[in-house]
Amino acid sequence: MKGQADLISAVILVSVVLVMSISFLGYASSLLSQKTAESDLNNLLQREAANTLIYREYEDEEGGVLYLGVVRVDGTRGTYYYLAVNKTYCSINGAINGGYFKGGVLEVSSSRVYVVTSSGQYVPLSALAPSLSTVPLNPLLHEGGNELLAVGDFTVSLNPPSTPNCLAVILFTQVGGDYYEVGRYYETWE
Amino acid sequence: MRRGSRKARKGQAEVIAAMILIPLLIVVFSTITLSMFKTSVTGTSSFASRAKFEQERSSEALQAVWADTACRIINVGPVDVTIVRVWWVNGTYKAANELIKKGGDITKVSLSEGSNPVPVNAIDYAVTSRGRIFPFKTMCEQSQSTTNQNINVYGGVPFTSEEILNMTRLVGTSYADKKIITGVTKDGAPFIPNVSVLYWADYPEKDWYLNSGSGWVKDIDAYATIDPKALDPDLDNNGINEVTIVSVTSGGLKLTPISLSGKSDGSGSSINYMVNITFVNLLRTRDYVDVITVYFKLVAYLSTNPTKQITVGTAAILQRGVNSAFASGTVAVGSYAAPGSSGGSIFTVTGSIIFPVKAYDPYRAVIVENEDYNLTLSFTINIPSGSANLDNLRIEYVAVTGAELKWKP
Numbered sequence: 001m002k003g004q005a006d007l008i009s010a011v012i013l014v015s016v017v018l019v020m021s022i023s024f025l026g027y028a029s030s031l032l033s034q035k036t037a038e039s040d041l042n043n044l045l046q047r048e049a050a051n052t053l054i055y056r057e058y059e060d061e062e063g064g065v066l067y068l069g070v071v072r073v074d075g076t077r078g079t080y081y082y083l084a085v086n087k088t089y090c091s092i093n094g095a096i097n098g099g100y101f102k103g104g105v106l107e108v109s110s111s112r113v114y115v116v117t118s119s120g121q122y123v124p125l126s127a128l129a130p131s132l133s134t135v136p137l138n139p140l141l142h143e144g145g146n147e148l149l150a151v152g153d154f155t156v157s158l159n160p161p162s163t164p165n166c167l168a169v170i171l172f173t174q175v176g177g178d179y180y181e182v183g184r185y186y187e188t189w190e
Numbered sequence: 191m192r193r194g195s196r197k198a199r200k201g202q203a204e205v206i207a208a209m210i211l212i213p214l215l216i217v218v219f220s221t222i223t224l225s226m227f228k229t230s231v232t233g234t235s236s237f238a239s240r241a242k243f244e245q246e247r248s249s250e251a252l253q254a255v256w257a258d259t260a261c262r263i264i265n266v267g268p269v270d271v272t273i274v275r276v277w278w279v280n281g282t283y284k285a286a287n288e289l290i291k292k293g294g295d296i297t298k299v300s301l302s303e304g305s306n307p308v309p310v311n312a313i314d315y316a317v318t319s320r321g322r323i324f325p326f327k328t329m330c331e332q333s334q335s336t337t338n339q340n341i342n343v344y345g346g347v348p349f350t351s352e353e354i355l356n357m358t359r360l361v362g363t364s365y366a367d368k369k370i371i372t373g374v375t376k377d378g379a380p381f382i383p384n385v386s387v388l389y390w391a392d393y394p395e396k397d398w399y400l401n402s403g404s405g406w407v408k409d410i411d412a413y414a415t416i417d418p419k420a421l422d423p424d425l426d427n428n429g430i431n432e433v434t435i436v437s438v439t440s441g442g443l444k445l446t447p448i449s450l451s452g453k454s455d456g457s458g459s460s461i462n463y464m465v466n467i468t469f470v471n472l473l474r475t476r477d478y479v480d481v482i483t484v485y486f487k488l489v490a491y492l493s494t495n496p497t498k499q500i501t502v503g504t505a506a507i508l509q510r511g512v513n514s515a516f517a518s519g520t521v522a523v524g525s526y527a528a529p530g531s532s533g534g535s536i537f538t539v540t541g542s543i544i545f546p547v548k549a550y551d552p553y554r555a556v557i558v559e560n561e562d563y564n565l566t567l568s569f570t571i572n573i574p575s576g577s578a579n580l581d582n583l584r585i586e587y588v589a590v591t592g593a594e595l596k597w598k599p
Contacts, residue, residue: 035221035222050236050237058315073243
């Protein structure tokens with residue numbers, strides 16, 4: 001009789017331990033897969049950022065068009081999406097809030113567009129500009145090598161002495177349905 | 191017995207827990223470690239390839255040279271360069287595909303769309319595959335203007351042509367801002383009240399230019415009489431025009447090369463003439479100042495050969511505001527017969543003046559990083575007694591290492 005009780009209590013104890021272990025394993029696996037996904041995303045973004053060079057190539061003052069060169073270091077093809085904004089207030093936070101955006105082919109929810117802050121963290125634009133529900137993005141199909149990106153068609157002139165005196169062009173790469181910054185060109189005028 | 195059974199159950203539970211937890215911990219730690227390692231490897235390899243790219247990008251170097259009637263772009267850098275786009279200042283551009291191998295050169299750029307290749311001097315800007323922009327047209331124009339002057343400094347000089355103050359650079363663009371102050375004394379007393387420098391330039395216009403301390407004035411021969419002795423722009427006939435030191439006399443404005451003569455009164459004493467030439471805001475020191483060396487060449491005409499050696503002491507002064515640094519220089523003096531001349535000879539003085547800034551505190555206190563300096567060249571010319579006459583004194587070049595020349599062609 002006593003032996004049966006011991007056996008039953010052992011079975012119960014082992015079952016409880018097993019259930020707890022499996023639950024913990026499930027939690028740990030889920031946490032791990034989340035961390036692995038974040039790590040993979042970081043890897044991808046690091047690689048893309050290191051692979052992308054953006055520089056000023058030419059400014060057509062009469063046409064109000066700024067031509068930027070975009071180089072893919074490894075020469076592979078890729079698709080970027082870019083956001084162009086100008087504003088008098090030149091921090092990225094200030095520019096996004098109420099800046100003049102170049103019209104875009106896509107209107108993307110600002111919570112899905114991530115930019116890099118001065119501390120090096122990716123944050124969604126919606127966190128920087130809560131009033132901004134969508135932002136206009138344009139695709140740039142890059143054939144590899146050195147491609148030209150023409151930024152114009154602003155509602156106000158790119159050139160001084162018109163009101164906006166800074167311009168930011170941010171390149172994004174798309175991962176899933178989200179857009180992450182991988183390059184930025186910034187220009188200010190005195 | 192009961193106590194023993196309880197101990198056995200506790201032991202079983204510990205074994206079971208360990209069997210579950212240990213593999214779990216192994217899985218968690220190995221995954222985290224692997225993930226961190228992967229991130230680190232990806233980061234390192236990505237940035238290593240980017241660093242290599244940046245190094246190649248910054249080492250792209252193209253140089254323009256005029257050969258016969260065409261401008262030639264030479265790849266003088268350590269990497270091959272591919273031109274992928276060309277621009278004109280009216281805002282038009284075309285895709286190009288022109289490889290310039292290291293050490294190679296081109297005179298035309300092939301366009302991708304099959305139209306005729308374009309001469310390099312007709313292209314305003316050329317863009318390379320690594321994103322560097324080269325102003326081909328300007329490079330060619332500058333090359334042409336310096337080639338016309340045929341600047342050569344013999345003897346394998348340890349500086350590049352960028353650091354030679356050749357005569358194109360003396361006048362060149364913004365010539366009205368390039369101030370040269372000249373002064374001459376005789377035995378410490380004023381000798382000639384108004385002294386300037388005169389030069390025949392091919393660029394920006396073929397014309398006579400005069401500098402009296404407030405920048406070059408062009409077309410000077412339109413309202414001044416130039417002494418025939420100053421009219422030969424190249425006294426030593428080596429293809430390089432010199433800057434002539436002239437006295438300026440009012441009353442009809444006459445420009446005459448200065449003449450330094452010895453005493454012929456039989457007293458036996460010599461005369462010391464001091465000629466100072468100051469180039470205002472000529473030099474800019476770099477981020478790191480070590481040794482600044484100034485090289486020069488003085489040319490003159492000896493209408494009567496001296497009975498004793500003419501000696502020339504040289505010095506240079508670097509000045510910024512009220513601070514100045516002085517250094518004396520080494521000199522080599524020579525003379526040779528002027529071709530086609532019935533008498534007299536060409537007298538040349540070459541030398542260098544060293545400012546060992548880093549090694550000496552007094553220099554370090556005055557010559558600091560990233561500042562503009564006036565350069566004064568000071569020549570103390572001792573003419574022995576007799577009928578010796580040093581005429582038509584000129585400067586052929588000034589070159590500097592260890593600092594940047596601000597005056598651009």
